[in-house]
Structure formats: structure tokens, C-alpha cells
Amino acid sequence: QSALTQPPSASGSPGQSVTISCTGTSSDVGGYDSVSWYQQRPGKAPTLIIYDVNKRPSGVPDRFSASKSGNTASLTVSGLQADDEAVYYCNSYADNNIGTLGGGTKLTVL
């Protein structure tokens, strides 16, 4: 049950785009199209922003997009807004009916 690897921090100016990576193995990210991403603002519960690698739940702006290549998934936030400042976590289904979470990336809007 090793955690997926995310950079601890990322930043960008308003209006810019920023990409956050999430690296796993062939037993999780690379083996399944079941990567999801979550946004957690301070003091709040996380919310789902991407599921099944690149799908957005209803109500999530299309400024949030995601993809996967091999064992690495990526989340891109375009047109950065102050409200996007949060911690972002990735998650993937893995072998043996379990999943694995990333360590989280703190996104700062400069």
C-alpha cells in the first residue's frame, strides 16, 4: 500500500495554467483507468473533481482537466483563480481490491 507520488507544492499566477503530477506503478495508475482527483480547501472535507482519469462530475468547471500516460496521471488547472488555492489529492484503484492515495499537492495562487 505505497502512496502515489505527488509534488508537495505547485504555484501559478491568476489566469495561468498549472499541472500537478501523480506517479504510481503498473499495479495502480498504469493498470487501471480509475484515477480520481480531489480538492480540499482548509478546514473542509475533500470534494471530487475528476473521476475515471478525465471525467468531471456535474458542477466542476471545465478549467479542471486531467489525463494519464503510463504510470503517471496529471491534473491541469487552467485560468487559475484565487479560489483554486487548495490541496489536491490523486487516488487510484489498485490490485487486490484496494486503492492508493497520493500525498497531496498544495496549490498556491500567487
Add this chain to the structure above:
Amino acid sequence: EVHLEESGGGLVRRGGSLRLSCAASGFTFGSYWMHWVRQGPGKGLEWVARIKHDGSFTIYADSVKGRFTISRDNAKNTLYLQMNSLRTDDTAVYYCVREAWRYSFANWGQGTMVTVSS
């Protein structure tokens, strides 16, 4: 609208026990896999346990295996987490989570705080 409300958190001494509950509403509870996910103070998210929609399958993180038990009562739309032999590193906010699609944590409760004192 999906709503998950945890209860049962509190202060407990090391080695003690606590049972968390999660009341679910706004969806057909008995049709979904459910999870507990926790977050220690200032830390990231940690998956704890998963249970199949009918309760016939459960699986746990290595850190809680043998000490925690996830269960559900579909007639009461309630998820449980029985926590025994609590350790100080179990101190965390515990979230009840509904799984949707394949292993996506689609809905989260507001969380309940568990503090284990030494």
C-alpha cells in the same frame, strides 16, 4: 442530494475503543460500496477501510488491520467503524465516503474527530 453525517468521535485513552457511525441519505445506500478515510492533524488523506454494498466483503489498510472493523446496516442506511486497541497515531478526522464509478470517492461527510491520548 447525497448526505453523509458522521458521529461518535471524541477523546479516548490509548488502548481504548470507539465506534463511529455514518448516517446516509439521498441515495440508495445498499447499492454502493462505502469507505472510511482519515486525516491526521496537518497530514494528508489516508484510506482506512472499504466495504461492499451488501457487506459481504471488507478490506483494510495495513495500519488498522486486526484492530478496526467496518460494517453496515442497509436497513438503517448506516455505516460503522469499530475501532479497538486505539493508538495515538489513530488521532485524526474520520470521513465517511461513498464510492461511485470505479473507486472514486464521490461524496464525503463533514468528518468526525477522534483524539487518542497517551
